[in-house]
Amino acid sequence: MSVLIDLLVSTAFLASAVRLAVPLILAGAGEVISERAGVLNIGLEGMMLMGAFTGVVGADLTGNPWIGALAAALGGIAVAAIHGYVVITWAGNQIVSGLALNLGSLGLTTYLSRQIWDTGQQQSVAHFTPVHIPGLSNIPFLGPVLFQQSPFFYFAVAVAIGLGVVLFRSRQGLAWRGSGEDPAALDSVGVSVAATRWKALLVCGALAGIGGGAISLAQLYTFIENMTGGRGYIALALVIVTRWNPMWAIGVALFFGATDAVAVRVQALDVAIPYQISLMLPFVLTLIVYGFAARRGRPPAALGRPWMKS
Amino acid sequence: MSRGRATGAMLLSNQGVVSVAVVALGVLLSVGLLAVTGADLGRALPQLAAGAVGSSAALEETLRQSIPIMLIGLGVAIGLRAGLFNIGGEGQLYVAALAAVVVAQALPLTVPLLAVPLIVMAGAAAGALWGGAAGWMRARLGMNEVITTILLNEIGFLLASYAVHGWLRDQAGGGYPWSHKIAVAFRLPVVRVGPLTIPLGVAIALAAALLIGILLERSHLGFRLRTLGDNPDAAAYSGSSVAGLTVLAMGLAGLLAGLAGVVELAGNQERLSDFFSPGYGFTAIAVALVGNARAGGVVIAALLFGALRAGASSMERIAQVPAATSLVAQAIIILLLVVARSDRLSGWIRRRRALAEALDTPEEAE
Numbered sequence: 001m002s003v004l005i006d007l008l009v010s011t012a013f014l015a016s017a018v019r020l021a022v023p024l025i026l027a028g029a030g031e032v033i034s035e036r037a038g039v040l041n042i043g044l045e046g047m048m049l050m051g052a053f054t055g056v057v058g059a060d061l062t063g064n065p066w067i068g069a070l071a072a073a074l075g076g077i078a079v080a081a082i083h084g085y086v087v088i089t090w091a092g093n094q095i096v097s098g099l100a101l102n103l104g105s106l107g108l109t110t111y112l113s114r115q116i117w118d119t120g121q122q123q124s125v126a127h128f129t130p131v132h133i134p135g136l137s138n139i140p141f142l143g144p145v146l147f148q149q150s151p152f153f154y155f156a157v158a159v160a161i162g163l164g165v166v167l168f169r170s171r172q173g174l175a176w177r178g179s180g181e182d183p184a185a186l187d188s189v190g191v192s193v194a195a196t197r198w199k200a201l202l203v204c205g206a207l208a209g210i211g212g213g214a215i216s217l218a219q220l221y222t223f224i225e226n227m228t229g230g231r232g233y234i235a236l237a238l239v240i241v242t243r244w245n246p247m248w249a250i251g252v253a254l255f256f257g258a259t260d261a262v263a264v265r266v267q268a269l270d271v272a273i274p275y276q277i278s279l280m281l282p283f284v285l286t287l288i289v290y291g292f293a294a295r296r297g298r299p300p301a302a303l304g305r306p307w308m309k310s
Numbered sequence: 311m312s313r314g315r316a317t318g319a320m321l322l323s324n325q326g327v328v329s330v331a332v333v334a335l336g337v338l339l340s341v342g343l344l345a346v347t348g349a350d351l352g353r354a355l356p357q358l359a360a361g362a363v364g365s366s367a368a369l370e371e372t373l374r375q376s377i378p379i380m381l382i383g384l385g386v387a388i389g390l391r392a393g394l395f396n397i398g399g400e401g402q403l404y405v406a407a408l409a410a411v412v413v414a415q416a417l418p419l420t421v422p423l424l425a426v427p428l429i430v431m432a433g434a435a436a437g438a439l440w441g442g443a444a445g446w447m448r449a450r451l452g453m454n455e456v457i458t459t460i461l462l463n464e465i466g467f468l469l470a471s472y473a474v475h476g477w478l479r480d481q482a483g484g485g486y487p488w489s490h491k492i493a494v495a496f497r498l499p500v501v502r503v504g505p506l507t508i509p510l511g512v513a514i515a516l517a518a519a520l521l522i523g524i525l526l527e528r529s530h531l532g533f534r535l536r537t538l539g540d541n542p543d544a545a546a547y548s549g550s551s552v553a554g555l556t557v558l559a560m561g562l563a564g565l566l567a568g569l570a571g572v573v574e575l576a577g578n579q580e581r582l583s584d585f586f587s588p589g590y591g592f593t594a595i596a597v598a599l600v601g602n603a604r605a606g607g608v609v610i611a612a613l614l615f616g617a618l619r620a621g622a623s624s625m626e627r628i629a630q631v632p633a634a635t636s637l638v639a640q641a642i643i644i645l646l647l648v649v650a651r652s653d654r655l656s657g658w659i660r661r662r663r664a665l666a667e668a669l670d671t672p673e674e675a676e
Contacts, residue, residue, distance in 0.1 A: 042456065086645055092652035093321050095395055095456055096599065100644035103592055107637025114632055115347060233460045240457075276472035283464045290461075294452040306653050 007265055014145040016264065018153060019219065021250075021257025023048065023211035023228075025156040027235035028242065028249035029163050030207030036167060036244055037200030038180035038193075040304040042098025043083050044208050045232025046105030050075040051209025052216035053109040056223040057116070059125040068126065069152075069213050076209020077202055079105055084201045088194050091306035102232075110225045117223075124221040128152065150218035152210070157250060159207065164247035176200050180300030183307040193307045208232065234282060237290045243297035259285045321390065321651055322602050329600045329607075332650050333614060336643030343642075344635060354629040361624025362617035366505045368624070374578055376616025377511040378403065378587075381570035382594035383612055384522045385441070385563030387603040389455075391526055392559040393539035398444055398459030399567040400591025401466030402437040406568030407575045408470045409436035411478060411582045414492040422495045429496060430572050437568015438561045440466055445560025449553035455560065463591065471584035478582065488583035498577035511577040516609065518566065523605030535559055567591065589637065593619065596644050615640075 007013055027044055034041045041047075051072035058071025079101055086097040128150040137147040167173035178186035179196040187193050215231070216223055234256055242248035263278040345351050361368055382399040389396040410433035417425050440462055447453040471487075478489040498510045526532040538545040538555050546552050570590065579586060597615050601607030622636035649655060 042460075082645070086648050086652070089654075090649045090652040091654040092648035096321060096595075096644060097648050099397065099592070099595065100641040100648070103589075103637050103644070104641025107634045107639075107641065110634035111632050111638065112347070114634075230464045233457070233464065237457050237461065240454075274472055274476055276468045276475065280465055280468040280472075283461050283468075287458065287461050287465075290453060290457065291447065291451050294447075294454075308653055308657065 008262075011141055011144045013261055013265055014258075015148065017254065017258040017261040018145060018149060019257070020260040020264075021253040022150070022152045022156050022214045022218070023231055024235050024238060024253035024256055025160055025249050026152070026211035026214065027208045027232060028238045028253055029156075029160040029246040030204035030211075031235060031239045032242060032244050032246045032249060033163055033167065033176060033200045034204035035239060035303055036180045036300055037176040037197045038183060038300055038302040038305065038307065039083075039087060039197050039201050039204075040094040040098065041080075041083060041201065041204055042095055042236065043079060043101030043105070044098075044204075044236050045228055045230065046098075046102040047076040047079045047205050047208035048212035048215070048228045048232045048235075049109055049226065050079045050105045051212030052227055053113060053212075053223050054078075054209070055213030056125050056216045059127065059217060063126045065126045065128050065217055068217050069128075069210060072209045072213025072217070073206040074209065076205040076207070076212065078205075080201050080205020080208075083205075084198050087306060088197050088201070091308050094304050094306070106226060109223075113223050113225065125217075127221040128218040150214070152214040152218050155210070156214070160246050160250050163203075164245060167246060172199075177300070179307075180302050183302050187307075187309060193309070197307075208235075211235075229279075230283065234286050237286045240297060240299070241289055241293040243293075244300065255289075256282060256286065321599060321648075326602070326607070328650050329602065329611070329647065330614075332646045333600060333643055336639060336646050337618070339642050339646075340635065340639035343638060344631065349631050349635075350629060354625050354631045357625045357628045358621040360621075361628075362621035366507075368620060370507055370509075371620040371624075372613070372617045373512050374509055374616075375619040376612045377509065377515045377577070378570040378574045378590040379594045379597050379615055379619075380515040380609060380612035381518055381573065382567045382591055383597035383601065383608045384518055384605065385566035386595050386598035387601065387605070387608050388522065388526065388535065388559055388566075389563045390598060390603040391532075391539050392535040392555065393542065394445070394448070394556065394559055394563075395456045396441060396444070396459055396560060396563040396567075397456055397595065398441060398462050398466075398564070398591070399570075399594045400587055400589070401459070401463035402440045402564045402567035403466075403571040403574070403587055403591055404470040405440045405466045406433035406437035406571030407582050407586055408473055409433050409568075410572045410575050411489050411492065412473075414496050415478075415490065420493065420495055426496055426576075429492075429576070430569070433572035433575070434565050434568045437571060438565035441564015441567065442557050442561030444564075445557035448560070449556040467584070470582060470586065474582055474584055480581070486583065489581045491580045492576065496576060497580060498573065509577045511573040514569070514573055515612075518569065519605045519609050522566075526605065531558075567594075588619075593640060596640050596647075599644065599647055 027048055031041055031044055054075030055068045055072030059065050059068025083097055083101055086092040087094045130148045131151055133147040137143045167176060175186060175191050175196045179193050183193040212228055215227060238252050238256060241252045259282045263281050266273050266278045267275055344354060362372055363369060386396050386399065410429050413432040414429050417428065444455045444458045444462060447458050448455045474489050475487045480488060480490045501508045501510060534545060534550045535555060538552065542552055593615055597608055597611045601611035619636060625631045
């Protein structure tokens, strides 16, 4: 038991919890924006996986991880654009479209990765290494945990806070919230609901793509089939726990990152917890936390409902 | 009360022609995608057709592939009619197959007449529990069944994976993480019809389709389920227990997926592995949508998708086109179907019809 406690307060564990939280912060904050604007995006997992894939392709082709990160954003945006075309342009069913995008992204990335790299073990590509923030990274305990992370972490925190400010303090944020609460009212004041929802969805796609890129370019340095492994589903549930506030995505994601980190650490420890059970932990905890949060928040009133100007 | 239950754009429409056209267009687009990415179409396409319907072995494979997606698809259809989205077929199938294997191995009985019902019940009960749990979480805790069934999929799969890597593992299994085969006496028999060897699972799936068809269209319970889907407030006013119906619909969907797991185990693979399902639970959603959530439609759609799966896997074996492309094909088909049944397209068609009728009406007023 004391071994476990030592582990949970070790800087290595907390640093890995923070690292594992990064994709969830990005995808979660993106999904908050999309859902606030009224677009349910079940395809989050697919967007992350596509981003993880295009990120590695970009970094592999150019040898530059920053171009890889850009490619990851574009990969997520591409999948989001299909979702937008189906559910905004055609006003189709949002759940089914998202589901199809998860299947399609899994199939396409698996197929293309085998076409590009054959099936053999792939080499590491150009990737991100931790950035030591001068001064801060030397603070005992907190330094290694918070200030020796990959650039994705600092970006994720800035984006989540920035989106919180935009959502609650700007005209754009007001339009997003209007589009998800009462699209007819938004339309009546002359703002295009479709354009508002498109913007939110593409932001979500870009962030989910970068979140996937954070897994492939800052954790594993390569692409592996289905490497997001359900992180997108956890991020989807996380949004409800944040009560649709992008800033809260940081805190909630850190909690889930920690459960993920426990899963990873437990395997390294010599305790008799099988691999599959530790992998299961984040999903079970997500279910439990979601169960407590489900009735506490109120989803945007027009979430999941297509809107058509009549 | 009704908030969150309405899934947005309507998904069901009884235009069978459109559904078939959508599937055909989806297959064409997927083939185009294969061509763009440099697959050898000259070899791949004939193999797709040959693997689906080209021989009696191919037809048998098509039938075998149709059974699980037909059974799970019927469950998805029940959910859709009741306004619920069961995405959990995959997890329900895995826990059911796991329960069935455990019971099959634990039973001291070798008399199939006694043992087989127990095995089937164990699987069906496990599936019903996994599905019903999502129904309960929706009814009592207000948790969206789309998200809970997705999470339960991951958990159910990992449970089965844990079992076959650990205590259920056949150590002489050639290094594969899978269980021992279930006893020969517990396996489903096959039926010979002319040159074809038809798995008994086909009969089970068709019988289930008949029963579900009667339940949904002809029974009072079916009426209440459909009312719940169309208008939950009306269902509550008319005295139905919304919570009870929700748990029942999801439990029934889980039971059917569980049955699919047992039939797949006893009639096809004979043992559990962590590659037991090549995405049956997800294909079943496409099946239910293409089949318009009607029992008859699900049967036809399951045969169609079964043929597609059989063709794709033979294409993979012979022409080295990865079966992952069949996931892409399914995604394209589902997306086209969503567009074909979208609010905008159906509204446009309605307006065109109204216009055409107005123009056809002879002007007698003058």
